[in-house]
Amino acid sequence: MSAQRRAVPASRTPAAPVRIKRPHHFLVRLTHWSNVPLLAGLILSGLAIYWAAPVFQHAPDPTTGSTDYFADLGVWIVAHVPGARTYPRPITWFYDHFSIGPGQLALALRLHWFFAYLFLANGALYLVGLVAGGGYKALLPRRADVRGAVAMMRYYVGWLPAKLFRCPWPHPEVTTKYNALQRAAYFSMPVFGALAILSGWAMHKPVQLRWLERLFVNYDGARIVHFVAMVVLGTFVVPHVVLVIVDGWDTFRSMITGWSRRTNPKEAGHGAAPQAPPPAA
Amino acid sequence: MAPPRKPRRRLRDIVAETDPPTELVPERALAARSRRDFLIFGAAAVAAAAGFWWLLPDGAAEGKLPEGAIHALDTAAARLGLTRDRREKFLNRASLTFDDDVAEALFSRGRKVRTYTKADIRPIRNNYNGATPNPDYLADWKLALSGLASGRAETLAIDDLKKFALHEQITRLVCVEGWSAVAWWGGLRFSDLLDAYPPAPGAKWAAIESAVNLDGDGNSDPYYVSIDLETARHEQTLLATHKDGRPLPVEHGAPLRLLAPMKLGLKNIKAITSIEYTAKQPDDYWAKRGYSKYDGL
Numbered sequence: 001m002s003a004q005r006r007a008v009p010a011s012r013t014p015a016a017p018v019r020i021k022r023p024h025h026f027l028v029r030l031t032h033w034s035n036v037p038l039l040a041g042l043i044l045s046g047l048a049i050y051w052a053a054p055v056f057q058h059a060p061d062p063t064t065g066s067t068d069y070f071a072d073l074g075v076w077i078v079a080h081v082p083g084a085r086t087y088p089r090p091i092t093w094f095y096d097h098f099s100i101g102p103g104q105l106a107l108a109l110r111l112h113w114f115f116a117y118l119f120l121a122n123g124a125l126y127l128v129g130l131v132a133g134g135g136y137k138a139l140l141p142r143r144a145d146v147r148g149a150v151a152m153m154r155y156y157v158g159w160l161p162a163k164l165f166r167c168p169w170p171h172p173e174v175t176t177k178y179n180a181l182q183r184a185a186y187f188s189m190p191v192f193g194a195l196a197i198l199s200g201w202a203m204h205k206p207v208q209l210r211w212l213e214r215l216f217v218n219y220d221g222a223r224i225v226h227f228v229a230m231v232v233l234g235t236f237v238v239p240h241v242v243l244v245i246v247d248g249w250d251t252f253r254s255m256i257t258g259w260s261r262r263t264n265p266k267e268a269g270h271g272a273a274p275q276a277p278p279p280a281a
Numbered sequence: 282m283a284p285p286r287k288p289r290r291r292l293r294d295i296v297a298e299t300d301p302p303t304e305l306v307p308e309r310a311l312a313a314r315s316r317r318d319f320l321i322f323g324a325a326a327v328a329a330a331a332g333f334w335w336l337l338p339d340g341a342a343e344g345k346l347p348e349g350a351i352h353a354l355d356t357a358a359a360r361l362g363l364t365r366d367r368r369e370k371f372l373n374r375a376s377l378t379f380d381d382d383v384a385e386a387l388f389s390r391g392r393k394v395r396t397y398t399k400a401d402i403r404p405i406r407n408n409y410n411g412a413t414p415n416p417d418y419l420a421d422w423k424l425a426l427s428g429l430a431s432g433r434a435e436t437l438a439i440d441d442l443k444k445f446a447l448h449e450q451i452t453r454l455v456c457v458e459g460w461s462a463v464a465w466w467g468g469l470r471f472s473d474l475l476d477a478y479p480p481a482p483g484a485k486w487a488a489i490e491s492a493v494n495l496d497g498d499g500n501s502d503p504y505y506v507s508i509d510l511e512t513a514r515h516e517q518t519l520l521a522t523h524k525d526g527r528p529l530p531v532e533h534g535a536p537l538r539l540l541a542p543m544k545l546g547l548k549n550i551k552a553i554t555s556i557e558y559t560a561k562q563p564d565d566y567w568a569k570r571g572y573s574k575y576d577g578l
Contacts, residue, residue: 053459106571
């Protein structure tokens with residue numbers, strides 16, 4: 001090794017060892033990313049099934065002929081959103097954009113069963129990965145979580161005003177893999193996934209699995225739970241993606257490669273990068 | 282000397298979150314592994330996008346992507362062999378056949394369908410796919426039975442059917458469209474008809490047809506379903522002649538309809554005109570139009 005080479009700081013030498021941890025088991029990463037196309041397929045086909053059977057129907061609107069709230073939403077969007085004003089059939093706008101379209105029930109059902117069986121298998125694999133990698137331990141709720149979740153919500157709500165007014169706004173201290181709010185979210189995702197699967201089977205086989213139908217009170221109860229589970233799973237994606245972007249490359253990379261350079265537990269968690277000391281200190 | 286007792290681990294300690302172990306890895310090896318993982322990730326994302334392009338209905342991207350892009354993607358998909366034909370075949374096998382097999386495996390002849398009380402009864406939609414038939418057919422209505430052990434073809438009038446014991450049940454009819462309704466039905470048990478006119482040995486299916494069914498324009502469009510004899514022999518599978526204690530109205534399939542509440546509504550054929558027992562699985566009106574075939578609930 002040349003002298004010049006040795007002058008490079010040890011941490012930057014390609015052959016130098018780097019300290020890492022492995023926060024995500026391979027199966028957890030695989031099933032995490034598989035959820036993206038699976039949930040997209042389930043929602044695109046599911047809303048086309050919803051089109052045939054709206055959960056929350058209302059009397060036909062005398063002017064638009066709409067009988068459900070998603071059709072109303074389409075009408076509103078076409079009336080108010082610039083660029084959508086020329087849409088030929090406002091009552092199908094929502095279904096044209098968020099499902100495989102109205103009048104596609106046969107294809108929607110086949111796609112939904114296809115994605116549903118894969119989602120079921122994916123969920124089972126996820127649980128295997130959680131147990132095999134011990135990742136479930138970081139998801140289990142604990143006693144201080146309510147206080148921790150409130151602190152995190154306070155942090156997120158105040159973050160932007162604090163930045164605008166240049167106030168110090170320290171991140172609540174997190175010494176575990178996830179903060180309390182993350183833990184609640186990551187714990188409830190598989191719960192809502194399981195609810196979606198169970199309510200789906202309750203609707204799919206209400207006779208042979210009649211005990212499952214009874215679990216959701218009745219047939220329509222299962223449909224409502226199924227719909228709510230879809231909304232929750234879909235809504236989760238928005239803050240999830242935003243916070244991963246805010247948190248940075250290491251977090252994103254760790255979900256693909258399985259390793260992270262954040263080996264200090266004190267700096268674990270979203271947005272928990274240590275604040276640089278003031279230059280004058 | 283007794284060996285020291287191993288302390289018992291408590292569940293709380295087993296599930297407790299601990300600081301993750303860290304390790305030292307050469308940066309070069311780490312970079313190589315990352316590169317490989319990102320390449321696999323990218324390839325999987327491209328494959329998933331191609332799969333979506335293939336599975337989504339034709340025209341789904343219309344108006345959302347520039348036409349040139351749609352054309353280019355369609356051409357690329359066709360080159361890869363991702364054709365519409367293959368999609369239909371794939372979905373039929375991967376989705377419908379598989380799901381039907383699951384439904385058939387779940388079926389048990391002894392499992393009763395949930396019954397309700399009269400207070401649960403709700404108005405039921407007339408879901409004739411086309412026009413409701415003109416009631417004129419009722420005057421000379423007959424039920425043709427074939428595929429019997431006797432080798433004969435039987436023709437039954439409604440009075441012949443009224444000789445069977447009348448069974449009543451309040452059950453839920455579940456439509457493939459997602460709505461359902463609890464209704465009060467009465468009729469003879471399909472199993473009683475099977476006992477009185479036994480099917481030929483080896484018969485596994487009943488092909489049931491309604492010759493009076495009409496399409497949306499009012500033209501003749503016979504409707505037909507297949508029912509496995511296991512389901513036909515279920516004690517809650519009726520050949521219904523009554524609704525709400527009165528003879529069936531035309532919009533609900535007068536004078537005779539199938540009432541198999543363990544099957545989707547589309548199997549519950551109205552205005553039956555013929556039943557044939559077969560060894561081979563008969564066709565289904567809706568299965569030819571992309572829906573499932575077994576339709577077990």
